[in-house]
Amino acid sequence: MTLTLAEIWRHPIKSHGRELVGKALLDVGKCLPYDRHWAVAHEASRASDEQWSPCAAFSRVSKAPQLMAISATFDEKAGLLTLTHPQREPLVFDPDHEPQRLIDWVQPLMPADRAASVRVVRVPGRGMTDTDFPSISLAGMASHRALEGRMGRPLARGRWRAASRAARAESPSTACRPWCAGRAGSAAPCPAAHRHGGSWAVLSGPPIPPRRPRARRRRWA
DSSP: OEEEEEEEEEBBTTTTTTTESSSEETTSOOOTSSSSSSSEEETTOOOSSSSOOOGGGGGOTOOGGGGGEEEEEEEETTTTEEEEETTTEEEOOOOOTTTTHHHHHHHGGGGTTSSOEEEOOOOTSOOOOSSEEEBBBBEHHHHHHHHHHHHHHHOOOSSOSEEEEEEEEEOOOOOOOSSEEETTTSEEOSSSSGGGGGTBOOOSSSOOOOOOOOOOOOOOO
């Protein structure tokens, strides 16, 4: 399957800001560098720095909608992350050494009826993706444009949580080949099995088995 890579997005802290990057060097079986590199555990979470934890263990956009307005810029050389939000002053900090600054900064954005954010976690060697294996999610620009047409107005692409946007895809059901690098605007083979009609794909990790068709229910007279 051939596709054109239109955009690369990463979320340095899971559900706490998105960043558009021009290029990324990928390794087989690993996450997009610095994507979901950190995650914010809430007070009811058992997440640790030792192993992957499911998304329910973390403060995230689906439970705290105001987090969606956060934008991020990560300086890889300095190790400093800049977060901005319309209702907060910009925050520049080191997530590894100043985690409490993030907890204090985000507290006014959290719903009062949700578990409070309490600590920042990071598992060495992988990002805190929604899969229990290192992965990269891919979204189709065709789906985005179709939704814009249905709603009759432009929509911000940053509202989607995928790491990459594909401008064109052919034969979405075709098995794909592995890759090691990608650059926005270039053509590259998609490296894993596709599903959901080209809406998204997992770009690393074990292949996704095809879904079995659901059995039809028989109506009895």
